[in-house]
Amino acid sequence: MLAVNQLTCLRGERRLFQQLTFELPEGQWLQVQGANGAGKTTLLRVVAGLVAPQEGEVTWRSQPIRENRDQWNRDLLYLGHHAALKEELTAVENLSYGLGLEGFSSSPEQLNAALHQFGLKDREYLPVRYLSAGQRRRVLLTRLLVRPASVWVLDEPYTALDVQATAFLSTVIETHLERGGCAILTSHQTLGLHPGRTVSLG
Amino acid sequence: MLAVNQLTCLRGERRLFQQLTFELPEGQWLQVQGANGAGKTTLLRVVAGLVAPQEGEVTWRSQPIRENRDQWNRDLLYLGHHAALKEELTAVENLSYGLGLEGFSSSPEQLNAALHQFGLKDREYLPVRYLSAGQRRRVLLTRLLVRPASVWVLDEPYTALDVQATAFLSTVIETHLERGGCAILTSHQTLGLHPGRTVSLG
Amino acid sequence: MQWNSWQEFLTMRGYGLYVWGSFGACAVAMILEPLWVRNRWNAIRTRQPRQERS
Amino acid sequence: MNGFVMALRRDMVLALRHKSEWLTALFFFVIVTNLLPLGVGPEASLLRKIAPGVLWIGALLSTLLGLPRLFAPDHADGTLEQMALSPIPLPWLVAGKIVAHWLVCGLPVVLMAPLLGLQFDLPVRSLGLLVVSLMLGTPLLSAIGALGAALTLGLRGGGALLSLLILPLYIPALIFGAGAVEADLAGISAQGHLSLLGAILVVSVFFSPWVTSMALRIALE
Amino acid sequence: MNGFVMALRRDMVLALRHKSEWLTALFFFVIVTNLLPLGVGPEASLLRKIAPGVLWIGALLSTLLGLPRLFAPDHADGTLEQMALSPIPLPWLVAGKIVAHWLVCGLPVVLMAPLLGLQFDLPVRSLGLLVVSLMLGTPLLSAIGALGAALTLGLRGGGALLSLLILPLYIPALIFGAGAVEADLAGISAQGHLSLLGAILVVSVFFSPWVTSMALRIALE
Amino acid sequence: MSNSIINWFKYASPASFYPLAGRMIPWFSWLAVVLIASGVWLGLFVAPTDAQQSEGYRIIFVHVPASWMSMFIYCVMAFWSALGLAFNTRLSGMMTAALAPTGAMFAFLSLWTGALWGKPMWGTWWVWDARLTSQLILFFLYLGFIALQSAIDDPRRADRAGALLALVGVVNIPVIYFSVQWWNTLHQGASVSLTKAPSMAHVMLEGMLVMALGFWSYAIAVALTRVRCIILEREITSEWIKRNAVE
Amino acid sequence: MKPRHKRLALIFAGVAVLGVAVALVLNAFRSNLVFFYTPTQIVRGEVPQGRAFRIGGLVKVGSLKRQDIVAHFIVTDTVNETPVSYRGILPDLFKEGRGVVAEGKLSNGQFTATEVLAKHDENYMPPEAKDAVEQAQKTSRTLQR
Ligand code: HEM
Ligand SMILES: Nc1ncnc2c1ncn2[C@@H]1O[C@H](COP(=O)(O)OP(=O)(O)OP(=O)(O)O)[C@@H](O)[C@H]1O
Numbered sequence A, B: 001m002l003a004v005n006q007l008t009c010l011r012g013e014r015r016l017f018q019q020l021t022f023e024l025p026e027g028q029w030l031q032v033q034g035a036n037g038a039g040k041t042t043l044l045r046v047v048a049g050l051v052a053p054q055e056g057e058v059t060w061r062s063q064p065i066r067e068n069r070d071q072w073n074r075d076l077l078y079l080g081h082h083a084a085l086k087e088e089l090t091a092v093e094n095l096s097y098g099l100g101l102e103g104f105s106s107s108p109e110q111l112n113a114a115l116h117q118f119g120l121k122d123r124e125y126l127p128v129r130y131l132s133a134g135q136r137r138r139v140l141l142t143r144l145l146v147r148p149a150s151v152w153v154l155d156e157p158y159t160a161l162d163v164q165a166t167a168f169l170s171t172v173i174e175t176h177l178e179r180g181g182c183a184i185l186t187s188h189q190t191l192g193l194h195p196g197r198t199v200s201l202g
Numbered sequence C: 001m002q003w004n005s006w007q008e009f010l011t012m013r014g015y016g017l018y019v020w021g022s023f024g025a026c027a028v029a030m031i032l033e034p035l036w037v038r039n040r041w042n043a044i045r046t047r048q049p050r051q052e053r054s
Numbered sequence D, E: 001m002n003g004f005v006m007a008l009r010r011d012m013v014l015a016l017r018h019k020s021e022w023l024t025a026l027f028f029f030v031i032v033t034n035l036l037p038l039g040v041g042p043e044a045s046l047l048r049k050i051a052p053g054v055l056w057i058g059a060l061l062s063t064l065l066g067l068p069r070l071f072a073p074d075h076a077d078g079t080l081e082q083m084a085l086s087p088i089p090l091p092w093l094v095a096g097k098i099v100a101h102w103l104v105c106g107l108p109v110v111l112m113a114p115l116l117g118l119q120f121d122l123p124v125r126s127l128g129l130l131v132v133s134l135m136l137g138t139p140l141l142s143a144i145g146a147l148g149a150a151l152t153l154g155l156r157g158g159g160a161l162l163s164l165l166i167l168p169l170y171i172p173a174l175i176f177g178a179g180a181v182e183a184d185l186a187g188i189s190a191q192g193h194l195s196l197l198g199a200i201l202v203v204s205v206f207f208s209p210w211v212t213s214m215a216l217r218i219a220l221e
Numbered sequence F: 001m002s003n004s005i006i007n008w009f010k011y012a013s014p015a016s017f018y019p020l021a022g023r024m025i026p027w028f029s030w031l032a033v034v035l036i037a038s039g040v041w042l043g044l045f046v047a048p049t050d051a052q053q054s055e056g057y058r059i060i061f062v063h064v065p066a067s068w069m070s071m072f073i074y075c076v077m078a079f080w081s082a083l084g085l086a087f088n089t090r091l092s093g094m095m096t097a098a099l100a101p102t103g104a105m106f107a108f109l110s111l112w113t114g115a116l117w118g119k120p121m122w123g124t125w126w127v128w129d130a131r132l133t134s135q136l137i138l139f140f141l142y143l144g145f146i147a148l149q150s151a152i153d154d155p156r157r158a159d160r161a162g163a164l165l166a167l168v169g170v171v172n173i174p175v176i177y178f179s180v181q182w183w184n185t186l187h188q189g190a191s192v193s194l195t196k197a198p199s200m201a202h203v204m205l206e207g208m209l210v211m212a213l214g215f216w217s218y219a220i221a222v223a224l225t226r227v228r229c230i231i232l233e234r235e236i237t238s239e240w241i242k243r244n245a246v247e
Numbered sequence G: 001m002k003p004r005h006k007r008l009a010l011i012f013a014g015v016a017v018l019g020v021a022v023a024l025v026l027n028a029f030r031s032n033l034v035f036f037y038t039p040t041q042i043v044r045g046e047v048p049q050g051r052a053f054r055i056g057g058l059v060k061v062g063s064l065k066r067q068d069i070v071a072h073f074i075v076t077d078t079v080n081e082t083p084v085s086y087r088g089i090l091p092d093l094f095k096e097g098r099g100v101v102a103e104g105k106l107s108n109g110q111f112t113a114t115e116v117l118a119k120h121d122e123n124y125m126p127p128e129a130k131d132a133v134e135q136a137q138k139t140s141r142t143l144q145r
């Protein structure tokens, strides 16, 4: 179970959120809601452990994540606003180096299969610089299929995706939840997922 | 009237679209539809005059745009995937330099008012680096309010916007159409605009 | 007392430039720095009540 | 004309806000020329001998350093697209950017040069000539460099390619510029060198904006 | 360990694909050292005298040039976030990146140096010592530089600030490195200089990945 | 154990340090004035001429205290930095930031007075010997620290990045101190050291020590004033300032 | 490895690294890494050949002779001596029996200086005290003989 206790976060002199508390058991998902600039991205970065909160703490399986970074980083998969893709590398290379940096590995065949699932047939060996906005996003999301993790923290995963990819992403998330994973996400669109928990900011 | 005649475009060895022909009279809008990677962005860039098509031509008021660049550039407003914002500058500075480079000008008060309309109160004097994804997008879209133009070419203008901003953008586009402008846009979301023309790619 | 006249004190047997250059630089620096910090202090103190009121 | 001023002002504001650019150029110049005595040893006569060459090379390298960032950030964030679609002719905007580049990377170096010259124990009379030769030379470096920057925009290996393209074109400026100062040091008239420098300057400053904006349009396709 | 190799390989592939990086460093080195005879004049005894200093400064500057791009691209596109969240300890990954930076910016310079030394008319015996001193010195420059790059990541004025922070720390390396070659040229043993260089090397290479990754975590906040 | 640490934190919190500093400042200011005045009097009027350097040696009364302070302040900064990184106390970053400009000033004064002393005595303003070079590096480290802090707008990041730099740079201090023993430098060796009797006449030594104590009080007074400024600037939104800081 | 062991290993490695570094530094101090060379080193041939370097030591008492503006003196480290000539102004502290550092070139055992710096010791005392000290030293020396 992922638990957030009494979290407070300041930016400049602005208080984004205060005394925020919620829990997320395995198999459940949580949508962070709020207008533009409400602090959703900031919250997700705090949960991932990239930013230290002013007050409060985040615990995973009853351990504070900042004290037990090894375990937490192994169980966490975070996808932010940034693409984290290198324009010069192909989709397959991007994926395999991404995995390598996290201590996982996967054969090119597996990666190709995953890319195909995400609708990137024929584009695997093109440098990412030539891909369209939606195709880049798909490359990034393919990590969900190849990187084992039990907590997914996804910041606006649905941007730039077309209808078909949106539907596929939803089934991917559902499968993850059925397998006992949990997920936190933000989105301004209405999602085709079974109802989950929500937190509203701002 | 904007007319596209027999446009063909290749990328690598891939034919994105072929013999594409459509017209867009003043007061109308057109949605370019297609899956990720279908060639929507490429089409918009051809229409804007940034990329030369393999075959065919684009005309504005019966003049080929590439031969009459002065007039076309004055009448055109193109917003692409890129933010075209400088992180170190504030929203107001970004807008006013953007206008300046196109030979227009506007007082800081007007710019501020326009930013307020787009829901960026209190954030006008913060460097863009501190803004959230949606807030940046809003700064960019504020150009629609301050830069006079009759043809709008917008590539996925709705990404990263929250519900409120989406609705506001739709009314902005409607107003533009009522005033006799025309607009081409792409989006994967369903839009809250009155029905317009469509072109499907791929 | 080491000096017989002001003259002698000021010229320092030919080392006046160097000795006074050193002592002078120290004096200037160590007088300016506290003034500078005072300035910062005063700026904050005058700003503070205004912020509180608003 | 208006667009020229606007482009110039915008780049200046960015540079001043950023500080990195002009400070880097200046800092680099000071460092290159100052590390030399550390590495070579502080023999005054030796230093005086190599001074004109070292100062000119310093100026040349600091201009070269700023070049990749002349168009690249605007290219990456889409501003260059907007400039290409602007009703104002692109050469005006490009001219503004070139002048801003000179003001940011060239001028501080020119102003700093006499101080460093003193450090290298150059006679005071030659300092004036050093400044004049740099004043004629650095705008030329910016103007020619802009073309190289535009040609290599967004290419893999941009930096190296840029130097490869541009340096051969810089060498005449270096030879005449450093030559002028050396001639003066040797007590000969430097007029010939300076005239040649002037000729290159006029031609390059006039044609560079046109050619550069053609190169930019090609890079954007 | 595995992560170290992975980070190293990834950066090497990127550099080779890009080419710009290592070619720029090498090219810059060659240019700096080659322009000098053009600007200073081709007096053999003069050139030989300034050779060790100039070659070392060249190496130092080309390392410095590559530094801002050590972490900045990964920071900009979010890869650095992913690395900070990786189960592999960050210092390993950072160590991989530092080694890659050295292989790309340092090693080519070391290998090129004897050729340029010949050009400066250095005796063949001293060339070996030049290579040794650079071989000890350049990894140290990369290791110390990485810390500066991490501290100034994403800051206004990054480039200039980086030089300001790093150059003071480079000065000892320059003095001992160039000193070693000069000692050898002068016919004295260079052992003392080399030992000191070695001491700095060992300490900085060992501690740099830790301190750098602390700085990176601070920068990511 | 946790109890004692919490106590510690309380002392190291800006809220309780602020009034404490306020009470200490006048004492140290007056101490500085008195000590420096008597140091100047001892140094310029009481101390006798030196046998080797005639009156030129009087620079010693500012050069040595300034040099000592520049090194000492850096050590104190490193100490606070270590504390800050280890325990994440807010005050430590503020202390480091408050000390740096004073340290930089003393480092500059050391270089300046040293150069002014070197010209008549050695016959040169500057040589690249080990002592002088390492002291110059110290000055650059101060400048780098200040520049780094001013380039970062988020105070938390500024503190922690600065702390790292201060800690790394501290290896330079022993190099400065022992350089005259390790290498044969143009700079003279230590006249005052813990291991042997000072090789200076008594009055001269006394003047120098009094000056050093004066500089020390001065540094404390200025740094405390500056740290109060920094506390006010950073904690302007916090409750305790609103409650009681505006005395 | 458990995290505990890992940390121990790291600390161990750190200490080892520091040890190696200290050994290297000590090694460096055994060899001649200097701002100036002594006459003894010149005699042993441990100085740069054919290029400028610095020589340091005491000015031998009674060796200073001036011809016009050229000064001739002998630098000694109490074991060996090197004759030096210098054209230019000598610094104030330059005196017989005092420390000196000269930069220049050596040819045929004769050092031609381009720059002369005075190096003084760490003793500060008024003239009277100095006289007293010198007197005491002299007497003790004569007593030893
Ligand atoms: C720019 C040139 C100089 C610099 C950077 C410099 C730097 C320093 C530093 C950092 C110290 C403190 C270290 C310690 O206490 O051991 C110091 C001490 C001292 N310096 Fe200098 N110095 C310079 C020039 C001179 C000159 C020209 C003289 C005298 C001729 C001189 C005389 C002294 C003395 C007497 C001490 C005190 C040493 C002791 O008692 O331990 N310095 N200097
Ligand atoms: N230094 C600062 N000073 C003032 N406000 C700041 C500063 N830094 C960040 N902010 C504000 O903090 C908020 C950060 O929001 P965040 O990126 O978490 O928003 P978000 O909910 O993800 O929005 P979006 O839906 O647009 O992605 C923004 O409102 C931003 O303006």
Ligand SMILES: Nc1ncnc2c1ncn2[C@@H]1O[C@H](COP(=O)(O)OP(=O)(O)OP(=O)(O)O)[C@@H](O)[C@H]1O
Pocket: A123, A126, A130, A131, A132, A133, A134, A135, A160, A162, B011, B012, B013, B014, B016, B034, B035, B036, B037, B038, B039, B040, B041, B042, B043
């Ligand atoms: N050099 C190339 N070789 C092969 N294919 C290429 C090359 N360059 C671009 N492409 C392809 O051209 C298409 C460009 O599509 P474009 O960016 O116009 O898509 P889009 O419709 O805007 O997609 P999205 O909805 O994702 O934004 C992509 O499918 C891309 O893979």
Ligand SMILES: [Mg+2]
Pocket: A040, A041, A042, A081, A155, B132, B133, B134
């Ligand atoms: Mg967000």
Ligand SMILES: [Mg+2]
Pocket: A132, A133, A134, B040, B041, B042, B155
């Ligand atoms: Mg697109």
